[in-house]
Amino acid sequence: MIEVASLTKRYGTTTAVDGLTFTARSGTVTGFLGPNGAGKSTTMRVVVGLERPTSGTATVDGRHYADLAAPLHAVGVMLDARSVHPGRTAFRHLLAQAQTHGISRNRVHEVIGMTGLESVAGRRAGTFSLGMGQRLGIAGALLGDPGTLILDEPVNGLDPDGVLWVRRLVRELADEGRTVLLSSHLMHELALCADRVVIIGKGRLLADASVQEIIDGSAGAASLEDAYLQLTADSVQYRGRSAEDSATLPSTGSTR
């Protein structure tokens, strides 16, 4: 179980997370949603001890990540699939992680098989496509057979077969009693794989309920996407314009 309680994280004058409270329960896939810059990654980074909270707490099974003796066995994390040594092969990358926890070479081969990377395990990770890198990141998260998984945009860059694989994988992991927290901007996908959804905007909680409760609670919403767009309407910080609209805006005086 992941418990985030009254969590605030500030960077200088920017409040990335603002008094956020929610729980991701075991046996459940919890989808974590919010517009760009809402504070999802920051929250996940605090949970896994990569950032110190300004105030409030974030714990996994009642413990701070930094206090875990063997974190890979407790929490599997994929926050940035690009954070690999580009010159290391996929196998060596996973083996290096495994060796920090006395995890066997057999388990490394097992997660390579689970993620479909057998044919490229001997290739340097720096040559991987986006989707292959995502698979490698997920393999790393699974390595310690952890009770909790935290996956930041795991389906980003995956082909349709890979998206379906992640959907089935997270379901299986939750059905085994594990806690799964995953962020995504793909509403349709989240509606299919998440039991509960936590939506945040500008660092604050906007909704925490089952997918159906969120749809039912938003007037006229027929889908999670409709409900999400209603709930976050006032929280979107970066909104694109059409080229036509942009052309009618007053000049900023830029010389570029």
Ligand SMILES: Nc1ncnc2c1ncn2[C@@H]1O[C@H](COP(=O)(O)OP(=O)(O)OP(=O)(O)O)[C@@H](O)[C@H]1O
């Ligand atoms: N290290 C940092 N220093 C300063 N500001 C930061 C830092 N990390 C995040 N922020 C700011 O905190 C806010 C939340 O960012 P965060 O990456 O958590 O959002 P997000 O919900 O994950 O967004 P996205 O969907 O775009 O990935 C943003 O305004 C961001 O610029």
